[in-house]
Amino acid sequence: xxxxxxxxxxxxxxxxxxxxxxxxxxxxxxxxxxxxxxxxxxxxxxxxxxxxxxxxxxxxxxxxxxxxxxxxxxxxxxxxxxxxxxxxxxxxxxxxxxxxxxxxxxxxxxxxxxxxxxxxxxxxxxxxxxxxxxxx
Amino acid sequence: xxxxxxxxxxxxxxxxxxxxxxxxxxxxxxxxxxxxxxxxxxxxxxxxxxxxxxxxxxxxxxxxxxxxxxxxxxxxxxxxxxxxxxxxxxxxxxxxxxxxxxxxxxxxxxxxxxxxxxxxxxxxxxxxxxxxxxxxxxxxxxxxxxxxxxxxxxxxxxxxxxxxxxxxxxxxxxxxxxxxxxxxxxxxxxxxxxxxxxxxxxxxxxxxxxxxxxxxxxxxxxxxxxxxxxxxxxxxxxxxxxxxxxxxxxxxxxxxxxxxxxxxxxxxxxxxxxxxxxxxxxxxxxxxxxxxxxxxxxxxxxxxxxxxxxxxxxxxxxxxxxxxxxxxxxxxxxxxxxxxxxxxxxxxxxxxxxxxxxxxxxxxxxxxxxxxxxxxxxxxxxxxxxxxxxxxxxxxxxxxxxxxxxxxxxxxxxxx
Numbered sequence: 001x002x003x004x005x006x007x008x009x010x011x012x013x014x015x016x017x018x019x020x021x022x023x024x025x026x027x028x029x030x031x032x033x034x035x036x037x038x039x040x041x042x043x044x045x046x047x048x049x050x051x052x053x054x055x056x057x058x059x060x061x062x063x064x065x066x067x068x069x070x071x072x073x074x075x076x077x078x079x080x081x082x083x084x085x086x087x088x089x090x091x092x093x094x095x096x097x098x099x100x101x102x103x104x105x106x107x108x109x110x111x112x113x114x115x116x117x118x119x120x121x122x123x124x125x126x127x128x129x130x131x132x133x134x135x136x
Numbered sequence: 137x138x139x140x141x142x143x144x145x146x147x148x149x150x151x152x153x154x155x156x157x158x159x160x161x162x163x164x165x166x167x168x169x170x171x172x173x174x175x176x177x178x179x180x181x182x183x184x185x186x187x188x189x190x191x192x193x194x195x196x197x198x199x200x201x202x203x204x205x206x207x208x209x210x211x212x213x214x215x216x217x218x219x220x221x222x223x224x225x226x227x228x229x230x231x232x233x234x235x236x237x238x239x240x241x242x243x244x245x246x247x248x249x250x251x252x253x254x255x256x257x258x259x260x261x262x263x264x265x266x267x268x269x270x271x272x273x274x275x276x277x278x279x280x281x282x283x284x285x286x287x288x289x290x291x292x293x294x295x296x297x298x299x300x301x302x303x304x305x306x307x308x309x310x311x312x313x314x315x316x317x318x319x320x321x322x323x324x325x326x327x328x329x330x331x332x333x334x335x336x337x338x339x340x341x342x343x344x345x346x347x348x349x350x351x352x353x354x355x356x357x358x359x360x361x362x363x364x365x366x367x368x369x370x371x372x373x374x375x376x377x378x379x380x381x382x383x384x385x386x387x388x389x390x391x392x393x394x395x396x397x398x399x400x401x402x403x404x405x406x407x408x409x410x411x412x413x414x415x416x417x418x419x420x421x422x423x424x425x426x427x428x429x430x431x432x433x434x435x436x437x438x439x440x441x442x443x444x445x446x447x448x449x450x451x452x453x454x455x456x457x458x459x460x461x462x463x464x465x466x467x468x469x470x471x472x473x474x475x476x477x478x479x480x481x482x483x484x485x486x487x488x489x490x491x492x493x494x495x496x497x498x499x500x501x502x503x504x505x506x507x508x509x510x511x512x513x514x515x516x517x518x519x520x521x522x523x524x525x526x527x528x529x530x531x532x533x534x535x536x537x538x539x540x541x542x543x544x545x546x547x548x549x550x551x552x
Contacts, residue, residue, distance in 0.1 A: 021161070021494055022545070029549040053486050053502060053517070075484035076549045115490070 002096040007088040008104050015109040024109045029076055031083030038070040049128060052121025054078045060132020066091035067133060081114075081122060085129060094133035102126055149437060149526045152177040153369075156526060163496030166531045166538075171316050171344060171475045171522035172500055173366045176430075180370060183429035184422045194418055196395050210421055213428035214411070220431045221361070221378050222352035228384065230377040230411040231419055235343040236265035238362035238377035239310075241414055242339060243269030244390035249337065250307045252278035257300050257309040257336065259284045259292050260512050261320065264505045266310050266341040282306065286512050289468045290318045297327065301334035309336045313345035317504045317520060318467025318513075319450055319475035321345075328357040337383055343367055344474050347434065347525065349443035359383035365423060370430030374423030377414070384410040391416035442525045447473050449523040449532065456536035457521070462543050466513050477504075478519040478539070483546045485519040491542035497535050 001009075018024045038047075038057050049056040054075035061068050069086040073079045084104075089097050104110060105122060114122060150156050153175045158165045167175060187209065193202035195210050215226040223229060232238040250256060256270045260283055274281040284297035292311070301309065309331035314321050324340050331338040340361040342351065346368040353361055360383060365374040379387065389396055389407045394417040398406040407413035434442060450473050457465055457476060466477040480488050485501040492499055500520050503510050510516060521535060 026549070030552060032549075033552055054484050055516075073484075075487050076546060077484075077487045077490065080549075115486075118486070 002092065002100065004088050004092045004096050004100045008100075008102070011084060011088065012104055012107045012109075015107055018109070021112065025077070028084060028110075029080035031081070031087055032076055032079035033083070035072075035079055035083035035086055036068070036070045038072045042070070043072065047128065049073075049121055049124045051124050052078065053115075053117045054121070056082065056121065056125065058082060058125055058128045058132075060129050062094075064091070065093075067094055067097050067129075069129065078118070078121065078125075082125060085125065089129065097133045098130055145437075145441070146526070146528065150528075152179065152433075153526055154178055154181075160496050160498070161494050163494075166495075166497045166527075166535055168521040168523055168527065168531075168535055169498045169500050170524035170527075171367070171504075171520060173372065174347075174369050174524055175526065176369055176371065176426075177433050179433055180426050180429040184371065184426045187422055187425040192421075195421060196412075206421055209428075210419065210424050213424045216428045216431050217376055220351070220435070221376075222350075222354050223378055224354070225381070227409075227411055228353075228378055228381060230379065230384070230414045231424055232362075232375045232377050232415075233373055233420065234366070234375035235341060235362045235364040236375075238375050239265050239339070239341060240269050241377055241390060242310075242360060242362075242387060243273045245387035245414070246308060246337070247273060247277060248388060249386055250274075250277050250279040253305065254307045255280040255282050255300075255305045257282045257284060257297070257306045257331075259297065259311050259322075260286045261290065261292060261315045261317070261506065261509045262310070262312055263316050263341065263343070264507070266312060266339070267508070270308070270310055279307070280305075283508075284311075286320075286509065289320075290315070290466060290509070290513050291320050291468045292322050294323070294326070298330050301330055301336065304334050306331070306334055306336040308339060309334075310339035310341065312341045312343075314348070314473055315467070315475065315506070315509070316344050317475060317506050317509055317518070318477050319344075319472030319522075320467050321471060321473055324358065325356050328359075331359075332357065337386075347439075347442050347446055348473060350439050353378055353380075365427040365430060368430055369433055371423050371426040373420050374427045376427075379410065381410075384414075387414060389413055389416070394418060437525075445525040446523065449525070449527055449529070450474060450476065452529060453521060453523055453532045453535070456532055457539065460536060460540050460543070462547070463539070466515070466518060474524075475520055475522040477513075478521065479515050480519060480543065480546075483543065483550065485517050487546045487549070488539070488542045489519055491545050492535075492538055495534075495538040495541070497538045499535075 043057045047057045047059045056073035058071040071082045191205040193206045195207040218226040218229045282300045328338040337359040340358045342363040361378040366372040396416040398408045464479040489501045
């Protein structure tokens with residue numbers, strides 16, 4: 001199991017332990033706190049998340065040889081979800097991120113939190129993260 | 137009418153609509169998304185079920201008993217809708233899949249009515265379905281698209297609308313009866329009169345105004361009027377394009393096949409006259425039956441009462457929301473109907489709406505298919521609460537309190 005998959009499993013385990021929607025939502029939103037926020041000047045069309053009901057930008061780069069995400073959104077919930085994704089992939093190799101098949105969106109807790117509109121956006125966020133790893 | 141009698145009628149209405157008793161996330165449903173779709177009374181559900189159980193067959197040109205009965209039901213519904221609209225003849229009623237479909241029938245079919253030296257006039261407050269099709273028509277024909285602006289409150293600038301008609305180049309003027317975002321009402325009789333005076337065909341998008349009292353197309357003086365069944369307690373998938381006979385004659389068919397043909401050779405297809413010539417394919421017969429039942433339900437409930445109650449509820453909702461900190465109410469402060477748009481300062485409306493949903497309050501967020509209008513109001517995405525006659529004042533008060541709580545929750549998330 002890669003480090004990304006281990007962290008994903010921990011995330012899903014924590015969501016299962018929290019027994020109500022608000023606690024689960026607060027847990028997800030808490031990941032926004034540690035998100036490396038993308039500066040305004042770097043919010044360009046190439047990293048804008050298409051099809052998202054909120055405005056969101058995601059840039060995938062390398063830091064000390066491992067994957068590092070910088071991002072931002074005008075929705076605190078999306079910032080939290082991007083923050084969770086960022087925490088899962090931080091420091092992993094691009095190959096590990098590319099090989100990762102995300103399962104967390106199918107977790108029952110997340111299925112309830114994420115509307116169909118937002119699922120499209122999150123799918124696009126994951127695509128941008130992987131795209132950023134593809135040429136590294 | 138006494139308060140007791142009002143409560144009895146309201147109770148009767150709510151009892152007749154089964155979904156209003158639903159719970160979501162363990163909370164009683166407070167349904168405030170009526171500008172998107174209204175809820176359906178049992179009599180409408182029964183009528184559609186009865187049709188499927190006892191008269192389900194394809195219509196027109198059938199010689200068996202079920203087909204004849206289905207055809208009679210459909211044409212009887214057409215006559216009911218014509219009467220509901222105050223139209224002179226059932227032939228003035230064309231069934232479509234909804235208001236969007238009806239408006240697309242026009243923007244496709246009126247191509248012959250405009251040329252490169254002509255113009256089409258719309259307003260800045262239109263739903264995309266009454267804007268995008270006209271843009272495409274202008275692109276195809278070289279006609280100019282003119283847009284009557286809204287003022288700072290989101291009401292139509294009537295002076296600008298009139299001035300844009302002055303040079304008599306406008307061939308089609310298309311406008312909403314009521315905004316689906318702010319509930320701002322347009323004086324459609326006056327707009328139709330201005331269009332007529334300038335030699336333009338008038339197209340009224342009545343989607344948001346079908347519960348506002350008795351509609352009379354003769355009094356309104358429009359050439360065309362479009363609406364959807366699912367915004368007047370009917371099912372989705374059915375709507376109407378009303379047309380004055382001389383105006384309907386100018387609409388060329390844009391969909392082909394099925395009941396719209398008169399004769400077909402390998403070289404040429406002759407369309408039947410309106411309305412059938414504009415109704416390609418097998419109609420949504422079940423939807424048509426449901427629409428007729430919805431018309432009957434509203435008439436029996438009392439259109440005057442329905443319209444007055446909705447105006448009252450909209451005003452009351454605005455009043456309640458006015459007391460909530462951290463939001464901005466959009467649209468004119470008075471005289472709106474059916475929708476209240478709310479901008480959440482510093483918070484994303486989708487985040488707020490997802491919390492409201494947990495409290496059982498159903499609202500909608502986004503651009504509401506009116507991106508130019510939202511931009512004119514200075515926003516990209518807003519919350520919209522849209523009451524209908526079957527909502528209670530208690531529900532509105534609960535929605536306002538819930539909005540305060542939801543804002544507090546999301547503000548707390550932002551602050552972490």
